[in-house]
Amino acid sequence: MTMKVGAHVSISGTRVSSDDEKPPYDDIRNAVCRQVNFGGNCGQIFTTSPQVWAQPDISDEAADGFREESDAKLEGPWVIHSSYLVNLCTPKEDLRRKSMESMQAELDAADKLGVPYVNVHLGAHTGAGVEGGLDNAADVIDDLEVPDDVQILIESDAGSGTKLGGEFDHLAGIIDRTETDIGICIDTAHTLVAGNDLTTPEAVDETVGRFDDVVGLEYLEYIHLNDSKHDVGTHKDEHALIGEGYIGEDGMKAIVNHPELRDLPFALETPTEDGRGFAWNIQKVKELRDDE
Numbered sequence: 645m646t647m648k649v650g651a652h653v654s655i656s657g658t659r660v661s662s663d664d665e666k667p668p669y670d671d672i673r674n675a676v677c678r679q680v681n682f683g684g685n686c687g688q689i690f691t692t693s694p695q696v697w698a699q700p701d702i703s704d705e706a707a708d709g710f711r712e713e714s715d716a717k718l719e720g721p722w723v724i725h726s727s728y729l730v731n732l733c734t735p736k737e738d739l740r741r742k743s744m745e746s747m748q749a750e751l752d753a754a755d756k757l758g759v760p761y762v763n764v765h766l767g768a769h770t771g772a773g774v775e776g777g778l779d780n781a782a783d784v785i786d787d788l789e790v791p792d793d794v795q796i797l798i799e800s801d802a803g804s805g806t807k808l809g810g811e812f813d814h815l816a817g818i819i820d821r822t823e824t825d826i827g828i829c830i831d832t833a834h835t836l837v838a839g840n841d842l843t844t845p846e847a848v849d850e851t852v853g854r855f856d857d858v859v860g861l862e863y864l865e866y867i868h869l870n871d872s873k874h875d876v877g878t879h880k881d882e883h884a885l886i887g888e889g890y891i892g893e894d895g896m897k898a899i900v901n902h903p904e905l906r907d908l909p910f911a912l913e914t915p916t917e918d919g920r921g922f923a924w925n926i927q928k929v930k931e932l933r934d935d936e
């Protein structure tokens with residue numbers, strides 16, 4: 645089986661077109677070309693700017709084109725990363741409402757694009773407490789209308805401040821509370837700094853086993869494959885080039901070849917440093933893989 649690996653790619657820029665009537669707009673089809681150019685066959689997108697409250701604006705034509713080009717050129721699956729402003733755990737009514745609207749728009753966009761996953765962080769409980777925050781998040785998730793072919797993925801977090809999702813217990817806690825069929829996305833950098841060792845084959849095996857015990861591997865749908873500029877338990881979220889951070893080549897090699905992880909899709913959110921961007925990082929992952 646071919647490894648599923650790709651990058652978080654931008655959709656930005658206008659599609660080259662002879663139709664001058666159209667206003668400039670970001671074209672989702674750009675993501676497919678960029679993914680192919682990086683050597684990826686699956687991956688992640690933002691549908692709109694993740695730093696502001698904005699609704700995805702995808703024409704029918706662009707959506708159809710994205711589906712067709714993805715089917716023709718990529719293995720898949722894609723995942724949409726929701727806005728960074730979304731906070732499912734919040735006790736504040738206004739933020740909860742905006743988070744709901746944003747998530748519903750992403751879920752509808754995923755349905756339109758044929759993307760099976762919308763990835764989201766639990767957010768920060770900001771005083772509601774762990775239990776209260778998880779209750780809030782479950783309420784939001786269960787109030788959403790999730791299209792049949794789309795699944796919400798809760799991403800593991802670095803766990804700084806009152807942000808939830810650093811502990812495997814939090815991931816299990818949201819699965820227990822919601823009536824919605826959600827999945828989990830593990831970010832390797834976040835998981836490391838949240839306190840789970842991934843630096844050696846033995847450590848990876850132990851962490852995967854503990855995830856299975858606490859959460860259940862059957863919920864794990866996607867992996868954000870990032871190395872980390874910070875060590876185990878620091879709760880600092882800064883991604884590093886594959887093999888060049890604290891996870892290192894040994895840890896990365898163990899992750900991408902682990903029998904319980906190797907068939908999952910891997911999306912990279914690695915930085916560009918010294919001219920080494922996604923193409924370099926994807927190539928590095930393929931070199932670490934035993935059968936590629």
Ligand SMILES: [Zn+2]
Pocket residue numbers: 725765799
């Ligand atoms: Zn994320």
Ligand SMILES: [Zn+2]
Pocket residue numbers: 831833834881882883
């Ligand atoms: Zn991160």
